[in-house]
Amino acid sequence: MTTIIECASCGRLSLRDAGPCPACGAAKVTAKQAADRGVLVSWTVIRRPPKNSTETGPYTVAVVRLGDGPTVCGRIKNAEFAGPVGVALDLRAIENGVPVFEPARTVR
Amino acid sequence: MTREVFIAGIGSTVFGVHKGTSPVALASQAAQQALAEARCAPDQIGALYLGNFVSGVLNGQEVLAGLVGDRIGLGPVPCTKVEGACASGGIAFRHAYLAVAHGLCDAAIAVGVETMTHAATPQVTSALNCALDPGDDVMAGLTFPGLFGLIWNAHAARYGTTREQVAAIVTKNKANGARNPLAQMGGQIGLDEIVQAPLIADPLRRHDCSPISDGAAAVVLTSEALARRAGVEPIRVLASAQCRGTPYVGGHGDLTSFGATVAAANRAYADAGISARDLSFVELHDCFSIAEIADSEDLGIVPRGQGGRWALEGRTAVGGEMPINPSGGLLAKGHPVGATGLGQVYESVLQLRGQHPNQVAGARTAATHNLGGTGVVCVVNILQRSGA
Ligand SMILES: [Zn+2]
Numbered sequence: 001m002t003t004i005i006e007c008a009s010c011g012r013l014s015l016r017d018a019g020p021c022p023a024c025g026a027a028k029v030t031a032k033q034a035a036d037r038g039v040l041v042s043w044t045v046i047r048r049p050p051k052n053s054t055e056t057g058p059y060t061v062a063v064v065r066l067g068d069g070p071t072v073c074g075r076i077k078n079a080e081f082a083g084p085v086g087v088a089l090d091l092r093a094i095e096n097g098v099p100v101f102e103p104a105r106t107v108r
Numbered sequence: 109m110t111r112e113v114f115i116a117g118i119g120s121t122v123f124g125v126h127k128g129t130s131p132v133a134l135a136s137q138a139a140q141q142a143l144a145e146a147r148c149a150p151d152q153i154g155a156l157y158l159g160n161f162v163s164g165v166l167n168g169q170e171v172l173a174g175l176v177g178d179r180i181g182l183g184p185v186p187c188t189k190v191e192g193a194c195a196s197g198g199i200a201f202r203h204a205y206l207a208v209a210h211g212l213c214d215a216a217i218a219v220g221v222e223t224m225t226h227a228a229t230p231q232v233t234s235a236l237n238c239a240l241d242p243g244d245d246v247m248a249g250l251t252f253p254g255l256f257g258l259i260w261n262a263h264a265a266r267y268g269t270t271r272e273q274v275a276a277i278v279t280k281n282k283a284n285g286a287r288n289p290l291a292q293m294g295g296q297i298g299l300d301e302i303v304q305a306p307l308i309a310d311p312l313r314r315h316d317c318s319p320i321s322d323g324a325a326a327v328v329l330t331s332e333a334l335a336r337r338a339g340v341e342p343i344r345v346l347a348s349a350q351c352r353g354t355p356y357v358g359g360h361g362d363l364t365s366f367g368a369t370v371a372a373a374n375r376a377y378a379d380a381g382i383s384a385r386d387l388s389f390v391e392l393h394d395c396f397s398i399a400e401i402a403d404s405e406d407l408g409i410v411p412r413g414q415g416g417r418w419a420l421e422g423r424t425a426v427g428g429e430m431p432i433n434p435s436g437g438l439l440a441k442g443h444p445v446g447a448t449g450l451g452q453v454y455e456s457v458l459q460l461r462g463q464h465p466n467q468v469a470g471a472r473t474a475a476t477h478n479l480g481g482t483g484v485v486c487v488v489n490i491l492q493r494s495g496a
Binding site for chain 1: 228229230231233234237241242243244245247248249250251253254257258259260261262264265306307308309310312356357358359360363
């Protein structure tokens with residue numbers, strides 16, 4: 001399991017263990033539990049990052065549904081991931097506020 | 109109670125590269141053309157609404173609405189800028205429609221403008237990213253091509269949509285663009301050339317993305333009495349609907365569909381008293397090739413999951429059963445974001461008058477579809493020949 005926060009102000013569920021809410025900046029959040037294994041909803045490899053990015057790309061952005069909990073936008077560790085949609089992913093870390101996933105290695 | 113509203117005049121610059129021309133000059137050019145068509149003196153206009161998205165970021169220039177109102181000689185009437193990312197032009201149209209429909213004035217003008225080509229691509233990507241939700245999406249490094257890469261992979265996984273089907277949209281819209289003198293680009297492009305171009309955000313490649321554009325478009329909306337005095341055939345506005353959708357990617361219950369489009373389309377069809385089957389053609393928001401597939405299904409003009417197949421079978425070409433983007437769409441005509449929604453109205457009015465260079469035979473009723481941000485706002489308008 002992992003900790004998620006529910007914002008008391010805007011209601012957004014975000015995958016991190018403490019506030020502030022990344023969507024609206026409110027400090028008041030409630031910690032909850034969510035699965036740390038999810039299903040890949042979709043993915044893309046970003047090859048042209050925006051100007052204000054410190055990265056040059058490529059990197060993989062993924063949308064992941066955590067158990068029966070929230071759907072979150074994060075990264076897959078493999079910079080040039082190639083799917084498929086529907087694979088099981090494990091949450092490996094939260095780096096600078098961004099959830100980082102890897103394909104699940106073992107069946108639990 | 110509301111009254112009927114008509115489009116009495118339209119104007120547009122070429123969409124493309126207008127280096128060295130200010131957004132105020134471009135917008136004024138389109139607005140003056142629309143006023144002339146409508147035979148409307150500037151002092152007859154009771155309100156101006158201007159759609160623009162990134163002039164502040166890319167040009168360091170704001171208050172465009174008042175600057176354009178001054179340049180075209182309006183009286184001391186309200187001149188208001190509206191912003192809803194790539195749907196800014198559609199929102200401006202709807203506000204001008206509401207002002208006339210509710211009797212606030214007898215004539216209003218909607219103007220859309222954007223100048224972007226002077227900026228480098230990463231700078232434009234950053235400016236457009238202002239339309240992302242500030243939470244997870246930005247932090248994860250998402251971009252707008254990236255959003256549509258996500259939609260493509262989700263659509264392919266659910267419906268089996270293929271690279272060849274998505275490429276058919278690019279081929280069709282670039283061919284349509286070649287027939288439109290206002291289009292930024294156009295021509296023959298096949299699958300081989302499309303799949304050899306560099307990847308932007310997998311699986312999107314260069315030609316799957318609309319170009320960076322400058323341009324402006326304008327529409328004069330009036331009461332029936334004023335429309336009868338115009339120099340052109342008035343076009344009736346049957347409906348103008350605007351709906352909000354979720355602002356962040358994780359909020360989309362289904363990544364193959366935009367809830368804001370479905371809601372705005374349903375509202376527009378109900379207000380107009382028509383169904384999707386009654387449309388002669390549609391100008392929709394193909395900011396990326398895969399977007400045309402999702403949009404066409406959300407608008408109910410193509411069965412769910414079959415947007416790609418219909419394109420490949422030629423059913424959405426001019427001459428097909430539901431022509432989509434006979435103008436070339438955003439992919440070929442160009443996407444000066446604040447002007448796009450009004451450019452769609454411009455193209456549709458020419459079709460409904462029977463005067464479009466890429467004419468849909470017998471065009472009677474049209475829809476325009478303008479989507480903003482990650483689906484946070486959508487405007488759908490229904491237009492009809494007034495003689496129809
Ligand atoms: Zn919040």
